[in-house]
Amino acid sequence: MWQEEFKNALKTHEDLEQFFEHSFARTNYPLFIPRVFAQKIKDKGLNSSLALQFLPAVAENSKVGRYDPIGDKTYSKGNQLIHRYHNRALFTPTTVCPVMCRYCFRKNELADKDELFNQNFKEALNYLKENPQINEIIFTGGDPLILSNEKLAGFIQDFAEIESLKYIRFHSRTPVILPSRIDDGFIEIMTSARFLFKRAMLMIHVNHVDEIDYEFEAGIERLVEAGIEVYSQTVLLKNVNDKTSTLASLFTKLSDLKIKPYYLHHPDEVLGGMHFYLPLETGRRIVQPLHDLLPGWSLPQYVIDIPGGEGKISALNPEQFEFSGTLLNRHGEKITLSHHIPSFV
Numbered sequence: 001m002w003q004e005e006f007k008n009a010l011k012t013h014e015d016l017e018q019f020f021e022h023s024f025a026r027t028n029y030p031l032f033i034p035r036v037f038a039q040k041i042k043d044k045g046l047n048s049s050l051a052l053q054f055l056p057a058v059a060e061n062s063k064v065g066r067y068d069p070i071g072d073k074t075y076s077k078g079n080q081l082i083h084r085y086h087n088r089a090l091f092t093p094t095t096v097c098p099v100m101c102r103y104c105f106r107k108n109e110l111a112d113k114d115e116l117f118n119q120n121f122k123e124a125l126n127y128l129k130e131n132p133q134i135n136e137i138i139f140t141g142g143d144p145l146i147l148s149n150e151k152l153a154g155f156i157q158d159f160a161e162i163e164s165l166k167y168i169r170f171h172s173r174t175p176v177i178l179p180s181r182i183d184d185g186f187i188e189i190m191t192s193a194r195f196l197f198k199r200a201m202l203m204i205h206v207n208h209v210d211e212i213d214y215e216f217e218a219g220i221e222r223l224v225e226a227g228i229e230v231y232s233q234t235v236l237l238k239n240v241n242d243k244t245s246t247l248a249s250l251f252t253k254l255s256d257l258k259i260k261p262y263y264l265h266h267p268d269e270v271l272g273g274m275h276f277y278l279p280l281e282t283g284r285r286i287v288q289p290l291h292d293l294l295p296g297w298s299l300p301q302y303v304i305d306i307p308g309g310e311g312k313i314s315a316l317n318p319e320q321f322e323f324s325g326t327l328l329n330r331h332g333e334k335i336t337l338s339h340h341i342p343s344f345v
């Protein structure tokens with residue numbers, strides 16, 4: 001049962017060192033790895049793409065980077081909703097995750113249990129009713145799939161009563177970390193959501209083909225058979241998946257599983273996560289050849305979140321860049337990026 005695996009996770013420095021028989025750097029950020037996933041990391045080795053993503057590193061103590069790199073706070077409505085785009089809103093029902101990803105763009109907010117997650121569901125519902133231009137609700141977090149099936153079903157039912165909401169989407173890393181989370185109850189919930197909304201979508205966060213195992217594949221097969229739309233999002237991470245061939249293998253594998261690769265995110269300038277950062281020019285050199293290697297239906301959009309909360313733009317679209325490499329926002333205004341990333345400005 002995924003709940004048991006969740007409860008028995010490695011949570012302290014001592015747990016971690018005992019399990020891996022290795023010493024690790026102490027950082028200011030929480031630790032959390034379910035043992036079943038820790039075993040996968042152990043099997044792949046301490047220099048593997050899995051180890052780099054989930055085991056603590058001394059570089060996390062660096063003071064470089066942004067606390068809130070994509071400006072969630074600017075667009076937070078103080079009621080678990082982030083309203084950045086005209087017709088869609090993010091809903092953050094929990095600060096809990098199935099694992100602590102060391103590169104996470106919300107790692108500082110999650111560590112501080114930021115006000116972004118203040119619970120006020122009634123207010124959230126009222127906000128959505130007062131803003132009928134919002135037609136899509138996107139569950140994020142933390143990780144919404146860490147909530148019980150009953151809790152998820154309750155939220156879905158309440159959102160279904162808001163007429164203006166046509167689409168519902170769940171962003172989650174849980175199916176990768178705890179594949180047993182794709183249980184009968186969850187499949188039922190997603191199936192009923194398909195009928196309550198025009199579309200119900202699951203967007204799975206997956207960064208490397210080594211994260212995919214037989215149990216994950218079996219869970220996805222069941223979701224797909226039940227008619228659920230499954231998408232993926234991937235973060236480009238230095239030393240983890242920053243090779244064209246690594247990304248090509250991942251997107252091919254996902255497509256074979258009938259998961260549509262949707263977003264490839266350029267890494268954010270995260271405080272405590274800058275060791276995963278790479279310059280935009282490097283990212284573009286890695287991503288551009290994918291257009292030759294993969295068909296369009298296997299290719300995600302390569303996007304960058306403009307620091308400060310302006311939202312996502314295409315990271316490849318030359319119209320959004322001046323010749324010097326200066327970044328322009330959606331209104332054609334120049335964006336100043338941090339001076340500590342010289343190759344980026």
Ligand code: SF4
Pocket residue numbers: 096097098099100101104105106107141142143173205
């Ligand atoms: S599961 Fe998602 S929100 Fe949680 S730490 Fe990982 S990337 Fe961040």
